[in-house]
């Protein structure tokens with residue numbers, strides 16, 4: 001059995017959540033608690049991002065497990081997801097777009113520091129949240145370097161991992177990542193992870209608010225047909241997306 005890396009986004013209290021106005025990736029605390037209970041029931045180990053990285057590099061990943069990742073750095077991650085993870089003593093990896101830190105939507109530097117001192121890993125999701133494949137080489141460098149530097153300076157930690165804003169994959173991604181000092185890149189391509197996975201092309205499974213708990217269970221167990229179906233859907237959607245203008249994709253993702 002493989003490792004499933006779950007890709008969460010914002011987590012909101014049920015009373016402020018509305019399925020019609022949130023984007024498909026935002027879930028409620030109730031759903032999140034159901035997920036954590038399901039993981040506990042499954043007895044799958046919850047790995048941190050460095051265990052995953054070392055496991056791939058040393059070809060020593062456990063036979064099964066989950067990684068809980070969160071994109072963007074939204075305030076709900078600090079307010080809701082982090083305390084619930086801490087209660088269970090489980091690690092989470094939070095990929096933060098540094099441009100959002102300290103804004104109305106984002107976690108403050110103090111909040112990120114508190115999280116990193118309490119078992120959470122804070123990593124990069126670029127600075128401005130622009131999709132990297134639409135940018136010049138200099139702009140990609142800046143997104144990767146600035147966000148890493150800001151996180152390291154403010155948190156006193158080492159940033160090793162990057163998750164791609166909007167899932168956009170720039171040409172020559174691995175050389176950008178190596179050059180700017182990243183050791184792992186997480187994509188939004190739905191697939192599971194094993195010892196054969198490339199550290200610069202680590203797939204994840206997106207958590208969406210319309211998924212059932214049964215689907216969630218298939219996701220954490222890396223159910224082959226479920227993952228295959230999601231992968232096909234993603235690739236089709238991405239082909240269609242390549243015909244849409246960037247601003248439309250960004251506005252759909254960030255809503």
Ligand SMILES: [Zn+2]
Nearest residue numbers: 071072165166
């Ligand atoms: Zn994002």
